[in-house]
Amino acid sequence: QVHLVQSGAEVKKPGSSVKVSCKASGGSFRSYAISWLRQAPGHGLEWVGGITPIFRKPNYAQKFQGRITITADESTSTAYMELSSLRSEDTAVYYCARGDSDIVASLFDYWGQGTLVTVSS
C-alpha cells in the first residue's frame, strides 16, 4: 500500500517562500509521477505541477512558472514543492498526489494528507 506523508502546517509572510515535503512509502517512488495540487478554503482543486523522479524534469502549470520549484530525492523517496513570492491568495491546503504511471499528466490514486499554508502579515 502506498502512503504519502506531508510536512506540517506553515504560516508565512507575504513575499517569503515555503517548502513542503512529501515522503512516499510502499510501491516504486522513482517510476511514478508525483504532482502537487492546492485547494484554497472553500474552493476547488488546482494542479500546480509535477515530476517523475526517474526523469527529474518537472512540469509546471503556466500560472506558477517562475515561482514554483518541484524536486524529488530518490534516496529518501521524498518530493518537494517550493513556492516563492508568496501572497495572500496562495493560502491553501497543498496536496501531493501520486499518478498511476510515469507520466505527469495522469489521474491521482494516492494522496498525501495535505499541508495548510497560510500567508498572512
Add this chain to the structure above:
Amino acid sequence: EVVLTQSPGTLSLSPGERVTLSCRASQSVSGNYLAWYQQKPGQTPRLLIYGASNRATGIPDRFSGSGSGTDFTLTISRLEPGDFAVYYCQQYGSSPLTFGQGTKVEIK
C-alpha cells in the same frame, strides 16, 4: 487549457435517489482521460472513476461513469448516506491538468 464546467453546482437529494452529475469540457478530452473524485469535508479526494467509465479499486458498482469527447457524466444509482459530498471531474489528457469546480450533493 481544457476548461471543465460541472453542473449543477449543488444538488439536494434524499438517500435512495438516483444522481446524475455533468462535466462538460471546452474542447475534446484527449483519450477520454477523464476522472471523477469524491471529497468529503476535511478529507482528501478519493478517486472514483478513471478513463471516463472505469471504476477505481474498491468503488461500489452504484457509481458509474460515461461519456466521451466533451460531455461526461457520473451517475450514482442509489444514494447512500456516505455519498453526500463534493464531486470533481478532472481531465488528464493534456497539460495543464484541470478540474471542474465541483458539484455538491447534499441531503435534502
